[in-house]
Amino acid sequence: MFKKLQIMKYYLGTKLFFNRRDVEEYQKKKLSRLLKNLKSDFYPKSQNLKDFPIINKKTFMENFDRINTLDISQKDALSVALQAEDSRDFSSKIGDITVGLSSGTSGSRGVFLVSEEESARWAGYILRRMLPKPLLQKHKIAFFLRANSNLYESVGSSIISFTFYDLLTPLKEHIGILNKTQPSILIAPAQVLRLLAQSDTLTIKPKKIISVAEVLEEDDREIIEIRFSQPVHQVYQCTEGFLAHTCKEGNLHLNEDIVLVEKEWIDKKSFRFIPIVTDLNRTTQPVIRYRLDDVLILDEEVCSCGSAFTCIKRIEGRCDDILKMCTVEDEEYLLFPDFIRRAIIFNNANINEYKVIKEGDTLHIYIDPISVKNEVEEALSKLYITHNLKPLKHIFHMHKIEELNKKRRRVQQL
Ligand SMILES: [Zn+2]
Incomplete structure (x- = not known):
């Protein structure tokens, strides 16, 4: 019950920003608080972000034991996460810390730690950003994912029911359940949305469709939008944070009230950059100046939704692409x-x-x-x-x- 109240608190606390200066002020305040209270042994003791090294997944994982602030060893975390993955029972935790494996494509496995409070914050935030309006109507969410996590289950409540569809199960076995439950929100990787859109036996009519975990390409978008007569929304979320979401106009905005994104330009002419991410809230496993392996394309135009958050034209894919x-x-x-x-x-x-x-x-x-x-x-x-x-x-x-x-x-x- 306490968790639900926390989710509600963060849900209500999530605001829209219409002025760029407000965003920057807010980030500055959050960053200063984060760095002042930082307990990690790995990061420098400094109030200046530029003193922090830019790290990647390899450094992050190699220093797992020193980065997290709860003295959890990578060995213990990995064994809990692998066990959950094997048994497909994702309720195991270390104390009240959720442990998960990142589904990266680069081979090197990432382990993440999230506290109860952080997961409530995440849930409140994502619900606020992604639930269709009007708020507080009943929703049935169907979520296709490689691995479930306590994190996702925490979203469930009396007005929101949440069903996890395991991608290891063949898709045609899920279609019957989808038809029976008639979800109002469908969340899945782009290629799964596409296959669902092409199914002859699927009868669902979701009110909102959200593509996650993979690049949503134009051909996918077209097929999905035609089939369900709905725009496809996107959530750009990885282990390192919930980075961007689509607004009501369907444009991607960085979630700059929870992450600070520095840009490493790879081609300024075409607005392509690699994001270096600082999560402004996470303290269990602080993510500071983490260089992602993705290429984003900046949209310099102001979005007509009015949001002051930076607009992204596209997520192009990984650097290796x-x-x-x-x-x-x-x-x-x-x-x-x-x-x-x-x-x-x-x-x-x-x-x-x-x-x-x-x-x-x-x-x-x-x-x-x-x-x-x-x-x-x-x-x-x-x-x-x-x-x-x-x-x-x-x-x-x-x-x-x-x-x-x-x-x-x-x-x-x-
Ligand atoms: Zn917008």
């Missing part, structure tokens, strides 16, 4: 995955699914149906000319659907 190419003059060139995706999708109305992997000078192209091979070949050749690049050698393969519990990555550099 950028193809390292060579120009005709033999200079290095970064080809962003978006160009590949567009070249493939926009020239082929009949393509169902694809994946390209660059290995050395070869591009492995997995497509379904394979009959569109020539069009893809032509589109990519044009792309090389446009960008003045040395062409890659193409090897075509039949595309096979991967397991749904793996994150989809359509463009990848090995």
